[in-house]
Amino acid sequence: QQQVKQSPQSLIVQKGGISIINCAYENTAFDYFPWYQQFPGKGPALLIAIRPDVSEKKEGRFTISFNKSAKQFSLHIMDSQPGDSATYFCAGSGSARQLTFGSGTQLTVLP
Amino acid sequence: DSGVTQTPKHLITATGQRVTLRCSPRSGDLSVYWYQQSLDQGLQFLIQYYNGEERAKGNILERFSAQQFPDLHSELNLSSLELGDSALYFCASSVIQGGYTFGSGTRLTVV
Numbered sequence: 001q002q003q004v005k006q007s008p009q010s011l012i013v014q015k016g017g018i019s020i021i022n023c024a025y026e027n028t029a030f031d032y033f034p035w036y037q038q039f040p041g042k043g044p045a046l047l048i049a050i051r052p053d054v055s056e057k058k059e060g061r062f063t064i065s066f067n068k069s070a071k072q073f074s075l076h077i078m079d080s081q082p083g084d085s086a087t088y089f090c091a092g093s094g095s096a097r098q099l100t101f102g103s104g105t106q107l108t109v110l111p
Numbered sequence: 112d113s114g115v116t117q118t119p120k121h122l123i124t125a126t127g128q129r130v131t132l133r134c135s136p137r138s139g140d141l142s143v144y145w146y147q148q149s150l151d152q153g154l155q156f157l158i159q160y161y162n163g164e165e166r167a168k169g170n171i172l173e174r175f176s177a178q179q180f181p182d183l184h185s186e187l188n189l190s191s192l193e194l195g196d197s198a199l200y201f202c203a204s205s206v207i208q209g210g211y212t213f214g215s216g217t218r219l220t221v222v
Contacts, residue, residue: 034210043113043201043213044154089154096167098144099211101154 004092006102013109019077021105023090026071030092034099035064035075038087047088048075080109114138115214117202123220129190132217136183136204142166143185144211145177149198160185192221 005024013019025033032051036044050057050064050073057064063076077084087106091099114137124130136143145157147170156169160179171177174192179185189196197220203211 036213041215043115043203043215045113045213046210049210096159097142097205098156098159098167098169099146099154100156103153 004090004100004102006090006105008105009103010106011108013080013107015080015082015109015111017080017109019080019084019107019109020074021088021090021107022072022074023102024070024072025092025100027092027094027100028071029094030100031095032093032097033064033066033073034091034093035062036089036091036101038089038104044089077107080107082109082111085109113212113214115202115204115212117200117214117217119217120215121218121220123222124192126192126194126221128192128221129188130192130219132187132189132200132202132219134185134187134202134204134214136185136202137212140204140206140212141183142205143179143183144203144205145171145185145187146201146203146213147198148201148216152198154201157187189219194221197221 034049035047037047038044061078066073090102093099116135118133141162143160148154157171159167177187199216201216203213
């Protein structure tokens with residue numbers, strides 16, 4: 001199973017700052033790239049997703065930037081809040097719809 | 112509540128034993144996916160069912176099996192359990208071409 005590489009492993013940001021998490025994928029057959037947010041004791045929850053025909057997608061404070069030629073995509077969280085403290089996973093999937101996840105980023109937003 | 116129901120929430124069992132994890136998908140979702148989340152392997156796809164039929168297999172051990180019943184609920188059977196099988200097991204459901212919704216998971220501890 002081809003990998004999705006995610007960085008950084010952990011991230012500490014001040015309240016109001018910008019959080020940036022990066023992912024790189026190998027499988028060019030991937031056509032759907034979601035980001036999931038997971039709180040302790042909960043299942044991953046879909047945050048935002050993008051398809052490769054679009055270079056950017058914004059939903060509220062969350063933005064995905066997508067670079068198809070570099071096979072990279074990133075999540076930007078604007079005006080980060082303590083409530084955003086969670087683990088974030090990027091993923092990719094193809095026609096089979098099974099997700100290949102990155103290793104996760106533990107985000108801590110300091111008050 | 113995501114609409115995907117997993118039972119039990121916690122399970123403690125001994126090595127060599129067999130357990131069954133249950134998942135009820137969101138109403139209307141025909142696809143069910145099983146994922147394993149462990150500290151060393153991250154989130155790994157195990158198996159997918161669509162409307163009662165197996166659609167895709169991932170990193171699922173031969174000791175593990177699953178099925179989806181006519182009412183669309185699914186069960187994941189884990190046998191000959193080993194210490195290394197201790198993990199969170201998530202079920203997710205989706206409509207075809209849609210995003211996933213994960214349940215809250217079953218935490219399995221093998222002692």
